[in-house]
Amino acid sequence: MTRVHDMGGRFGDGPVQPEAEDAPVFAEDWHARALAVTLACGALGQWNIDTSRHAREKLSPKDYTRFSYYEKWIAALADLLVEKGVLTREDLAGKGAAGLHALAERALKAENVAAALAKGGPADREGGPAPRFSPGQAVRTRIPADNALADGGHTRLPAYAAGAHGYILRLHGTHVFPDSSAHGLGEAPEPLYAVRFFARELWAHPEHPDDEVVLDLWQSYLEPL
Amino acid sequence: MIVCIIKHDWTGPPAAAQHGIMPHDHHDHPHALLPPDPALRVKALETILTEKGLIDPAALDEIIDTYQNRIGPQNGARVVARAWSDPDFKAALLADADPVLAELGYYGRQGEHMVVVENTGLQHNMVVCTLCSCYPWPLLGIPPGWYKSDAYRARAVREPRKVLAEFGVTLPEETAVRVWDSTAEVRYLVLPMRPEGAEGLSEEDLAALVTRDSMIGTGLAKAPGEAPS
The missing domain is CATH 1.10.472.20 (Nitrile hydratase, beta subunit)
Structure with missing residues (x-):
């Protein structure tokens, strides 16, 4: 099940309140x-x-x-x-x-x-599993979007993109796997991809047929389609 | 200025804490032991940590000064202005931003893995972090409040065009929107379209047209002569 922070796509939040470009960096x-x-x-x-x-x-x-x-x-x-x-x-x-x-x-x-x-704290690492996917390839994300290692644990697969069909856009390299790293289970680096999804794949009422959402997703979030 | 919140019994622990229960996922989190008022809560924690030598208040001042005065959207604007002026620079930036930005000194915390995405007449890019508040600090500084708001995080992925309208931006029908949800340690900077009439301007004058919002994708670059927002 999701946690409250996983709010992408949620209804009911009302309008965004833009701020002036020169507003203070810290309001308080x-x-x-x-x-x-x-x-x-x-x-x-x-x-x-x-x-x-x-x-x-x-x-x-x-x-x-x-x-x-x-x-x-x-x-x-x-x-x-x-x-x-x-x-x-x-x-x-x-x-x-x-x-x-x-x-x-x-x-x-x-x-x-x-x-x-x-x-800084770069997240890319040597080693890890070989990339399984290449740009253009069709994939499906895991469902449910839960941490597979720790019940209720940290994950970076948002619920709105769980079980969705998308396409590999690019390989970013091999990065620390948050689902493991957040819980003291080691860095367990994995290939990380930008994956594009048509908005119509994610939402019942997309605004435009060509609109897309891109997410950065680790290899173990993805299956070949 | 609040001073001297030292050794005060500022709150009674909640009932569950008194029983020594410390589950990892319940409502009796340790933070409830601190004063509830946010400013007092931060001050109390800073005081405790300072007394134990775990933080140095002068280091805090230095961190704040860095993000309040030195690192901000003016960095990103310089990069955009250069990309508008120099096709080779732009090509290198879009192909592999990290070495290009490192050379300019724009590497650091929350900007370790940068990707620059270019707006065109056919594609408008917009950046969000639905899960938290990921943002390219070395290029844009600390994110504005709206970027971190529930409304933006919830809605940017589902109805970006309605969100853009709230920023006063309406895109043509032929322009597709690509929203980048920053779910990993990769940070995205939007390269906005160069406004009409900007030919021949110096990089410095071009940089003045580049707004923070245009590099997040919730705005467009200003036209020459347009009043500052």
């Missing part, structure tokens, strides 16, 4: 702090990007819906810090032990920020 000061605290904690090296995405997704549907964007970030970060044993519940409640943490030496310093952001 605490938005900026939430982003920075999250990035700085990531630098402690206790989880990867897939784990942190999963932490946001597994907020309860009620919290996910009522929280604003950066509220989700900070709630998920607090949860992750406890889940990974970096902080205790007592710490969060303001009753934790005083003094420096064992991981303090890994804390991101101001002088290392530029290098850390510039370095």
Whole structure:
């Protein structure tokens, strides 16, 4: 079954509210702090990007819906810090032990920020299974769109594209497999493809017969058609 | 400025937490132990982490300054303007963007694997992340609020033309829409069509016509002389 974050195609959200091009990058000061605290904690090296995405997704549907964007970030970060044993519940409640943490030496310093952001975290890897599909080939996505390794786990196959017929557009290379990586099961890299789907394959009432949606999908999400 | 939220018992833990239950998927998540007000919650967590030496407030300032003042859509606009001016650059960018962008210094977090997609009269590209908020940070900075909104995430894949209309964009019938849902670590930048009447402009003047939204695909580049949006 899906989680609340998997909202592509959902009805009922109302109009998009565009913002001016020159609107502030951070509408509130605490938005900026939430982003920075999250990035700085990531630098402690206790989880990867897939784990942190999963932490946001597994907020309860009620919290996910009522929280604003950066509220989700900070709630998920607090949860992750406890889940990974970096902080205790007592710490969060303001009753934790005083003094420096064992991981303090890994804390991101101001002088290392530029290098850390510039370095990024590439997801492509050597090895892994050989590509099974080539551009132009017809494929069908897995259904249901669930994580096959962990029940209720992280996956990047949106429900709206489950069981859909599409065409390989390009091979991106071999990338870390989030369904595994998010759960401490290893990077398990797989070939990653851009796959195009006609909108009419995904929606009962497409806007235009030629419109398409392209998704980046890992090899194990796909079967030959 | 909120100061001194230290060692305060800011909230009682919820009942389930008091019983020591810590399921991975229920509503008694640890975050509920922090103050509910978002600004206070962030401040409290920052304070706890700083006291333990896990984060350095000066590093936070540096991160914020980077994305508030240094990395933003002006980077992407320079790339687009160059592509409009230099056919060889454009061909290289569309064929394999990563080495081209790396040479310009536009590599980094959330832009490790870039693909540039070109708008034409027959195909309009538009980028979304339905599952979260994936966005090419080194080229466009931090995404605007609407990009991260439920409405955009939910609707861009199903009714892109209605969404475009909300941005004031109407496409001709012969133009197909291709929506890119950023489901992996590949990040997409739209190369908008060069506006009419832009021939002979310098790269700097061209870059001024390139809006952030035109590089996401929810807008078009401005025409020369058009008032800034």
